[in-house]
Amino acid sequence: MNLNTLKKLVFLILGIAAIQSCKEDLDFKEPSIIDKTVPGVVSNISVENLSGKAKISYSIPADKNLLYVKAVYTLATGQAIEVRSSSYNNSLMVEGFADTKEHEITLYSVSRSEVLSDPVAVKVTPLEAPIWKVFKSMVILNAFGGYNLAAENPTKGNISILVMKKNVIREFEVDNQKSVFTSTDVILSKIRGLDTTSSQFAFFVKDRWGNSTDTLYKDIKPIFEAELSITKFRTLVLPGDAPQVTNGAVGIPGIWDGKYGWPYTSFTHQVNGGPLPHMITFDTGVLAKLSRVWIRPFPEGTRWYYLSTMKKFEIYGSVSPNLTGALDGSWILLGTYELNKPSGLPYGTDSAEDQATAAAGFSWDVDLTAPKIRYLRIRCIENFAGGTAQSINELKVYGDPRN
DSSP states (O other): OOHHHHHHHHHHHHHHHHHHHHHHHHHHOOOSOOOOOOOOOOEEEEEEEEBTEEEEEEEOOSOTTEEEEEEEEEOTTSOEEEEEEETTOSEEEEEOOOSOSOEEEEEEEEETTOOBOOOEEEEEOOBOOHHHHHHHHOEEEEEBTEEEEEEEOTTOOOEEEEEEEEOTTSOEEEOTTTOEEEOOSEEEEEEOOOOSSOEEEEEEEEETTSOBOOOEEEEEOOBOOEEOOGGGOEEOOOTTOOOBOOSSOOOGGGGGSSOOSTTSSEEBOHHHHOSSOEEEEEEEEEEEEEEEEEEEOOOBTTTBOSSSSEEEEEEEEESSOOTTOOOSTTSEEEEEEEOOOTTOOOTTOOOHHHHHHHHHOEEEEOOTTOOOEEEEEEEEEEETTSSSOOEESEEEEEEEOOO
């Protein structure tokens, strides 16, 4: 064996030994010091009871080995919960309570060696849970082609409103397509596409800890909806209504003639109409309970929809309007609306989505509690140009005109 070969063999043996030594160190080396000292307990404890939860504040012990503080408790569902908070914090939140009863929370200080302190018991009495606030505020109304569900969630709790309907064997089961999953403070769900026959639905509210409310059973009978016949529509110009632009525009009848673009449009004159909100009035020719009004904006310059288009406006209905033109008790407010440009781009700049959305028209729901009406009045408070004139290219009215 020559000298070079011998050197290589020695280096190889030394390398294998080093690797084995490292492996042994990694596999079997334990911490040189394990501090089994029991940490001190938290003190100066205070409780702030909140909706379905409680905030527990405290002073941490003067212990350099303290790693965190933890709370241990059990929910009414039987679920065991553990909440941890760093030693740099002086509070933690215990959540998941569905009642307003007193609950016991056990607090522990925990060292870096995972040694627990003696337990400290704390009593909390949570306020009404979000699921119950939502459940108690739920209002479900028959709507055109379905139903409207409204509820309030003031604490913005993360909740689910589960909707159940009967399956083929007549047993209730959750319908996820109709259920609501949200943490918003104002909840509104509009379900459409249902048959007008009566059906029973069931509703309950649930949170992420498995807590749930009672079940509300509701017979839903969607309201019949049809487009009102434009053959009966007639212009009704009342005192106070804004004058139309006169350079060739068809005027109010142009909004139901089925024709797009200029001059088949209603366009009020800003100067002659003055700076106050501009109004137009017309007769649908039939007494009906309305569901919605569809409006297609007028595209100025063939495609710029967000100019004289109404941004903020109101729709009123009447059975017998005051012929003085006063917007008085003879009129009922059917809805207040605001149109937002999808892109959010500034005035005079429309994206392809903006144009396509406007070209398809906007559907504005009418107050479901409003009575039957015959006459409609549209009042423009502000258009996208900053004025009060209004332009409407096409309009359709929907509802139930049957006696």
